[in-house]
Amino acid sequence: MTELVVISGKGGTGKTTLVGSFAALAEGAVVVDCDVDAANLHILLGGEVVEKRPYRGSEAAAIDRGKCVACGACAEACRFDAIRAEGDLYYVDPLSCEGCGACAHVCPAGAIRMEERQSGWIYVSRTPYGTLVHGELLPGEENSGKLVTRVKMRARGVARTEGASLLLIDGSPGIGCPVIASLSGAHAALIVAEPSRSALHDLLRVAGVARHFGSRLFLALNKADLSPRLAEEIRETAAREGITYLGEIPYDEGVTAAQLAGAPVVVHSDGPAAAAIQGIWGKLRGELAR
Ligand code: SF4
Numbered sequence: 001m002t003e004l005v006v007i008s009g010k011g012g013t014g015k016t017t018l019v020g021s022f023a024a025l026a027e028g029a030v031v032v033d034c035d036v037d038a039a040n041l042h043i044l045l046g047g048e049v050v051e052k053r054p055y056r057g058s059e060a061a062a063i064d065r066g067k068c069v070a071c072g073a074c075a076e077a078c079r080f081d082a083i084r085a086e087g088d089l090y091y092v093d094p095l096s097c098e099g100c101g102a103c104a105h106v107c108p109a110g111a112i113r114m115e116e117r118q119s120g121w122i123y124v125s126r127t128p129y130g131t132l133v134h135g136e137l138l139p140g141e142e143n144s145g146k147l148v149t150r151v152k153m154r155a156r157g158v159a160r161t162e163g164a165s166l167l168l169i170d171g172s173p174g175i176g177c178p179v180i181a182s183l184s185g186a187h188a189a190l191i192v193a194e195p196s197r198s199a200l201h202d203l204l205r206v207a208g209v210a211r212h213f214g215s216r217l218f219l220a221l222n223k224a225d226l227s228p229r230l231a232e233e234i235r236e237t238a239a240r241e242g243i244t245y246l247g248e249i250p251y252d253e254g255v256t257a258a259q260l261a262g263a264p265v266v267v268h269s270d271g272p273a274a275a276a277i278q279g280i281w282g283k284l285r286g287e288l289a290r
């Protein structure tokens with residue numbers, strides 16, 4: 001099974017537009033939304049949730065009142081002001097607890113234990129374009145990289161069960177922990193960029209992370225016609241870096257129309273962007289088969 005991750009140096013470059021269309025063109029791929037901080041593929045692809053599992057990605061302290069001797073050592077040790085007292089009654093404010101475990105370490109009565117707590121959800125959805133696995137962090141929860149890893153693990157399990165030959169991953173934007181988790185294990189990474197000065201810098205940074213994992217690197221330029229000069233600079237940089245250029249997608253109002261209609265561009269439109277995406281997918285499929 002091939003793992004292809006689509007990434008970009010920042011959000012809003014058209015990454016999800018491409019993944020949605022690839023899902024429609026690939027037929028039978030398992031699709032994964034690793035942009036857990038702003039998951040939106042399920043809106044684009046539609047369908048229904050068939051599995052919803054709690055994601056337990058963090059811990060919180062819990063005080064056993066039967067053992068507590070009300071010494072106050074835990075409240076003193078807590079740097080997050082998460083332990084409160086009402087008279088001799090000590091309790092943990094779960095919204096403030098960061099799960100560091102310092103309180104449990106200092107408690108002389110062994111009255112504090114660390115408990116797993118739910119940090120989000122992992123979903124499996126059936127869509128008209130294949131099975132989609134996606135995640136959601138609960139408000140205030142951090143460590144989305146860990147959730148990305150769990151979402152991918154679930155997706156690999158689903159792909160094995162379905163006998164899918166392609167795991168199509170919408171990666172997290174940027175180069176932080178979530179995108180590193182998105183890229184881990186990927187055979188190929190398609191970088192989506194728009195022609196801008198910052199995109200040149202982003203391309204090199206994202207390529208550096210992807211190369212670390214030994215992924216084959218590809219590039220597609222979105223709205224390339226908005227700045228032909230910068231588009232050319234990015235293509236030259238990609239060539240120097242050994243990144244295979246697959247093509248460009250012109251600015252096309254059909255893309256916005258497809259988004260508003262909640263459908264992949266290649267399904268909703270037969271305009272220039274849809275034709276370009278089909279061309280890019282054809283080349284990419286050919287490369288992945290080599
Ligand atoms: S685990 Fe850390 S943050 Fe939570 S209550 Fe204990 S000391 Fe405070």
Ligand code: SF4
Nearest residue numbers: 068069071072074107
């Ligand atoms: S450190 Fe332990 S015994 Fe002391 S107040 Fe906290 S929970 Fe109670």
